Amino acid sequence: MSVLVAVPDSAEGTAALVAAAQEAEMLGTDLVxxxxxxxxxxxxxxxxxxxxxxxxxxxxRDPVDAVLDEIAGRTVDRLVIGVRRRSRVGKAFIGSISSRLLMESPVPVLAVKLPVSEHHPG
Structure with missing residues (x-):
């Protein structure tokens, strides 16, 4: 059993990594x-x-496929991802990596947002 965190090269990825480490510790399981x-x-x-x-x-390669393949190859209890704050218009666009993972993941997903003070638009 493990917690899997998908870490892109971004502030959201770093936030997800911190949250995933806490989640794995709380659950007493491995962190991948x-x-x-x-x-x-x-x-x-x-x-x-x-x-x-x-x-x-x-x-x-589609990052969503990479994450889903990793889940399929392991015993994963939870997936942790970082999500970006988006405008109302941005929310209307379907197909972001985080949105697809929320919809397609076969395991529960913990979605982590940056605190407002750390948010950088763009």
Missing amino acids: ILNLALKPLDRRTVPAGATVVERSGPAD
Whole structure:
């Protein structure tokens, strides 16, 4: 059993990683970090004892498929993702990675937002 966190190269990814470490500790289970960035994860941000999995496949592989494949290959209790604050117009667009994971994940999803003070539009 484990908590899987999908970590893109963004502030939202960092927030998701922090929340996932807390969730894994609370549940008394393993933490698996799926690095969705196309560069190596900064190992200084990795909690002790966590397993890091680099995204496999071609650079243009759908990140949602990478996350769902990782869930299918493990016993995952919870998926943790970072989500961006979006405008009303932005919310109307379907197909964002986080929206798709919320809809398609076969396990419960913990969606983490940055605190308003840390939000950077753009």
